[in-house]
Amino acid sequence: MSVQANPFQRTTIIIMFAVSFAAFIALLYGLGMGDRLASGKNGDAHGASNSIVGYRALASLLEKTGVPVQYSRSPAGMDNEGLMILTPGPFVPPEDIDAVIQQRSYIGPTMVILPKWQVARSDRLKKGWVVRNDPWDGTVGEALLQDVAKVSISVDGKAGSGQSLVSAVGAGVKTPEHPISIKGELLRTVVRGPLPGSALVAYLDDGGVYAQLDRLDESHITEKEEIDASLFPVVIVGDADLLNNAGMADKPTARHALALVKAVSIAADGGVTFDLTFNGLGGAENLLTLAFTPPFLSATICLITAALAAAWMAFNRFGPPVREQRSLDFGKTALVNNSAAFINRMQRGYLVTDPYAGMIRAQAAEAVGISPQADDKEILERLDELGESEGNRFSALFHQLVRARKPQDIAEGAAALHAWKKEIIGCRSTN
Incomplete structure (x- = not known):
């Protein structure tokens, strides 16, 4: 047994709307004219x-x-x-x-x-x-x-x-x-x-x-x-x-x-x-009376025509209605995306540059066997010895990301640092 998506036919909806709209206009006209009718x-x-x-x-x-x-x-x-x-x-x-x-x-x-x-x-x-x-x-x-x-x-x-x-x-x-x-x-x-x-x-x-x-x-x-x-x-x-x-x-x-x-x-x-x-x-003058008498009658007709045009466009919209998405999705990925969107909206992206650069440095050092007891300067020197990615050493990319303040510079610096890790560390792991 099939179930229709829409319980009403399109023609039925149009007829119901037309009759209701005409009745509403007639009601306004009757209220405006009063005893004149x-x-x-x-x-x-x-x-x-x-x-x-x-x-x-x-x-x-x-x-x-x-x-x-x-x-x-x-x-x-x-x-x-x-x-x-x-x-x-x-x-x-x-x-x-x-x-x-x-x-x-x-x-x-x-x-x-x-x-x-x-x-x-x-x-x-x-x-x-x-x-x-x-x-x-x-x-x-x-x-x-x-x-x-x-x-x-x-x-x-x-x-x-x-x-x-x-x-x-x-x-x-x-x-x-x-x-x-x-x-x-x-x-x-x-x-x-x-x-x-x-x-x-x-x-x-x-x-x-x-x-x-x-x-x-x-x-x-x-x-x-x-x-x-x-x-x-x-x-x-x-x-x-x-x-x-x-x-x-x-x-x-x-x-x-x-x-x-x-x-x-x-x-x-x-x-x-x-x-x-x-x-x-006779009948007393009021705003509704003026709406249906010249010269204001022309403006009333224009408004009615505009309302009918808007209704017709609503009945002939392109494609099915778009389902409204959740403002907060489920899962870890959604949590990361929402957090990133929140940071971007607050224009506080520069606050995550230092922690992100430190995380990439720690992951790279661990991957090549550098002792966790080594200081930051020693770690950067030893990572620089591993090679360059597109002509850039790790320390240069690290400091470039830490100093970045604009959203575009932050995104480019993080991508470059991640690319260095993927290229240099990944190649060494493969070898």
Whole structure:
């Protein structure tokens, strides 16, 4: 019965590694993105929602007409050029909305669509669908805009839906069901409301020059020092039915929505960005988030590629793995080798020159019958009388080794002395 050296097939190992590595990268991506991976199909009124109060139809319509559309899930998206559409929920802090408007004053136009309908969810409906209930009270929109401008908002439950309303950006638009009108000292009409002096859509008279919006209600700012041509418009949509999915089901309303978006963003570069942070779909920035967003994404891809390359090289290494040797071997030879290595590492080779030279001298003297009682000088003289090896007498080689200090000189001196003994003493023993 044969036993395999490796219990796993090579292909199995590669598949296990690939799946584990992909799962690890996916885990890091999920931790980094956080709530950014949350689906927009939650029934709320925002750009990614397909419910009756959402604005996914408007986004799709803009894309089909060649307008670039993107969704922002982080505060950094507020710096995007082009039109920024804010769809705040009824409980968003008003100071947050005002901060965004102030931040974008010289970046790009901003459109704020106020919430209109209360909704209820049901398990009997498709995912992302909701049941539309009564409209929100006007105080909800007034609270959202309290830091932006002083406005009054009213819900007209008696106005007949379907009648045409005058607009500054194109043909008339139909009156929505339960129209929501807005009024304010700093508001200028874009879409006239059914009530006298009211508007369904208006822009802030903040000193900017917005000729494409002021056909119905011109700016009241006439002083030259108060006019700032660099400002971008801030448009407030009081009635969301002019732009939401329910409104986009009507062709004239959809055409008016496109005309409104075009008019608001006429002086801006870039497309349209729907903000999702005010609808609870944003995510906080962290190091993992940055790793998967440009420009750091390229570095992350390079690191992943390098890791895969290193793993592939590990699977395709040359030859079997080398077995690690023992640091200390068994036996006398191993003991000598380890001692020699230790002496060499400590650079103390010169300490063994004298004992080694003395050992060779004693062995040679014993081999030729010199009395152990003879002194060192006599022994060297008698060994010199035996002959030379490559032109060197024993005493010369002996003193050369004793005086050696460098590792190479020590090795050469010991080898020469050993060679003299082998040649001279060996020859005499043979004879």
